[in-house]
Amino acid sequence: MTYLWSVFTKPWSGLAGAELGRLIARLGFGGAEIPVRDSSYVTPTTAEAELPKFTEQLRAEGIEPISVASDLSERVFAACAEAGVPMIRIMAELGPDGYAASVRRTRELLEATAVPAGQYDVQVGIQPHHGRFVSSTLGVLQLLDGLPQNFKLVWDAAHDALAGDDPAVTLELGFDRLGIVNLKNAKYIRTDAGWTTYFVQADEGMSDWSAVFATLQRLRWAGPICLTGQYSDPAVPVEERVARDLEAARVTSAGRRPSGE
Numbered sequence: 090m091t092y093l094w095s096v097f098t099k100p101w102s103g104l105a106g107a108e109l110g111r112l113i114a115r116l117g118f119g120g121a122e123i124p125v126r127d128s129s130y131v132t133p134t135t136a137e138a139e140l141p142k143f144t145e146q147l148r149a150e151g152i153e154p155i156s157v158a159s160d161l162s163e164r165v166f167a168a169c170a171e172a173g174v175p176m177i178r179i180m181a182e183l184g185p186d187g188y189a190a191s192v193r194r195t196r197e198l199l200e201a202t203a204v205p206a207g208q209y210d211v212q213v214g215i216q217p218h219h220g221r222f223v224s225s226t227l228g229v230l231q232l233l234d235g236l237p238q239n240f241k242l243v244w245d246a247a248h249d250a251l252a253g254d255d256p257a258v259t260l261e262l263g264f265d266r267l268g269i270v271n272l273k274n275a276k277y278i279r280t281d282a283g284w285t286t287y288f289v290q291a292d293e294g295m296s297d298w299s300a301v302f303a304t305l306q307r308l309r310w311a312g313p314i315c316l317t318g319q320y321s322d323p324a325v326p327v328e329e330r331v332a333r334d335l336e337a338a339r340v341t342s343a344g345r346r347p348s349g350e
Contacts, residue, residue: 090306092342094335095120095155095315097271100327102129106143110150116332121152122178122269122315125159125168133160136168144172155313156214156243156269161202170209176268178214178243181223181232192223192232199236206239214268216243217252219275219286225252226259233266241268247275247319250296251286260304270305272298272338273317288321290330291337302342314338 096118101109109130113121123143125131131139136159144154156176159165165177183191199213206213217229226242226249233240242263249259260267274294278287291298316338318331 090309090311090342092311093120093153093155093313094118094338095122095153095269095313096331096335097122097124097158097315097317097319099124099129099158100318100331102126105130106146107150110147110152112328114150114152116328117335118316119151119153120155120313120315121147122156122158123147123154123174125157125165133162133165136165137171140168140174141172144174155315161198161205161213163205166205166209166211169211174211176212176214176241178216178269180216180218181229183221183223192228195223196232199232199240203237203240207237210239212239212241212268214241214243216245216271217248218245219248219251224248226254226263230263230266238266240266242266243269243271245271245273245317246296246298246301247271247273247288247294247317250294251275251277256296256301257304260301260308260310264308264310267310267312269312270301270310270314271317272301272314272334273319274298286321288319290320291334291341298338298341302338302344306342 096113098121102124125136131143154174156178158178181195215229217224217226223229274291274296275286275288276294277284318327320330
């Protein structure tokens, strides 16, 4: 199976498009998710002017933009349409009023967003996230139920494992909505403040990437796979870590065992 190996470029969010494209191409990637946030090179305010130029520079280096991580404002939809970026990725945040009220509020936002999503032909991807967000794949699927088909699931290996789920179950249940597969790994560690999440290399966490790829191949997934470059220990440069995880993912997807196991 051939995948578009992509990376979330948040660790290098201050770089211009050409420099960023050269960097992630050297790491072995062919695709990128771009943060469009107030702290990034392209912001929601500047997106309409800057995102088309930014993505043109990425493509000149052989990097195809698969999505942006941003908000659902019309200016971001317009920028994505102009730049040829197919998806805006978000997470469903939980507020102090509780899970049910937060889900209702997010659902109302998504229903209102159906108009610009259709007008600009840009998908909306919702990713589960441990903590103060809708944290399970099944929770995201419930949130998406009945919405147009351009509302997608961004499945995440680490957060699926943190939720105690099985990729063979959640990937199959979410396959009709699947837009992007995120790859990272995590585990729980005990600290003085209690149990917390700790993001690690491919072979160190709770997610079994072999099981993930076995399921993707059974389902014949041919869409983008995005390594998110999230690691809790800053002692090793993120470039080194994510390149190592990309190699592990390539080897695992081919049915071989990564070296060192």
